[in-house]
Amino acid sequence: MRSSAKFSAAAVAAALALTTLTACGGDSDSGGDGKVKIMVGGLDKVIYMPAMLTQRLGYFKSEGLKVQLLTEPAGVQATTSLIAGDVQGVVGFYDHTLDLQVKGKQVESVVQLAQAPGEVEVVSNKAAGEMKSPKDFKGKKLGVTGLGSSTDFLTKYLAVDGGVKTSEFTPVAVGAGQTFISALKQGSIQGGMTTDPTVAQIVEQKIGKVLIDMRTPEGSKQALGGLYPSSSLYMNTDWVNGHKETVQKLANAFVKTLKWMSTHSAEDIAAKMPSDYAQGGAKLYAEAIKSTLPMFTKDGVMPSDGPATVERVLKAFNPNLKNATVDLKKTYTTEFVEKAG
Structure with a gap:
């Protein structure tokens, strides 16, 4: 996340413009009446599917919650909305909690939705001959959802791990979905990191290929050296401590959804x-869900070795974290998911 204070207002304005739901800013004390606003780093991304699915299954409502889901194309803007106090929670990547801690902001994952990134590094057909691995990122323009987003973090790690300095390639903020696909088609990027359903559309339209697949625990271990907890519900720690009953209800709803997902087919999920x-x-949408399903946890619990992998990955390229001490125990809690039925 970069200079959040500078573009906080702009990011929040963009978020509200992008959603069909209305919201009142600065409502950071909501929750006592069951009203909660959650910003999602792309509601239509399969990696964040549990947010909308929980609402569609009626699990928020059955817990007595009135959850308003808002959407932002990149997780970094979603984080900005949380820090600004305009939403109470974010469904986004867990790695932001570490990045924020070293910047003096205490945020924690309360439900760990996924144990692998769900991200895919794709390469355009035109550039496929010269880009066969991260070693070939040098001199390339690579698409990410936003600068300072998790796709940016992971791209930088893959580059550094492949012997390429972060200064030797250019990350380009192209969002996801149609904007990413257009950038790949037009050649303004040679490759980039994105998720389903965008990946499925790129392959189907034969405009690019999968270079690195991190949609499964196995793919995560191969690319990153371990499980990489990604999609999560994270919230300001102070807010969590002050609204434990509401957070418990949120955890109950999300864990029910994860269990439901683990016992239903991709077609069943797509239909909801x-x-x-x-x-x-x-x-194609059902196929995209099927490819991504292995990334999700079944119980919302943080994998025990996950936080250390995320810390190692971030420290490999992030100068803010490189020499900083991160208290990993403060970046997540299993208190609520362990009580969820």
Whole structure:
């Protein structure tokens, strides 16, 4: 996350413009009446599917919660909204909690939705001959959702791990979905990191190929050396401590969804989601869900070795974290998911 204070207002304004739901800013003390606003780093991304699915299954409502889901195309802007106090929670990548801690902000994952990034590094067909691994990132323009986002973090790690300095390639903020696909088609990027359903559409349209696949625990271990907890519900620690009953209800709802996902097919899940999420067609959308399903946890519990992997990955390229001491125990809690039925 970069200079959050500078673009906080702009990011929040963009977030509100991007969603069909209305919201009142600065409502950081919500929660006591069951009203909670959650910003999602891309509601239609399969990696963040549990947020909308929980609402569609009626699990928020059955817990007595009135949850308003807002959307932002990149996780870094979602984080800005949380720090500004305009939302009470974010469904985004866990790695932001470490990045924020060294900047003096105490944020924690309360439900760990995923144990692998769910991200894929794709390469355009045109550049596929010269880009066969991260060693070939040098001199390339690579798409990320936003600068300071988790796709940016992971791209930098893969580069450094492949012997390429972060100054030797250019990350380009191209969002996800159609904006990412357009950038790849036009050649303004040679490759980039994105998620399903964008990956499925790129492969289906034959405009690019999968270079590195981190949609499964195995893929995460191969690329990053371990499980990489990613999608999570994270919140300001002070807010969590002051609204434990509400947080418990949120955890109950999300854990029910994770259990439901683990016992239903990709087609069943696709049928519950808004129809406009299946931009490449229902069949392709179900395939995208199927490819990504292995990343999700079944119980919302943080994998025991996950936080250390995230810290190692971030320290490999992030100058803010390199020499900083991170208290990993303060970046997540299992208190609520362990009580969830």
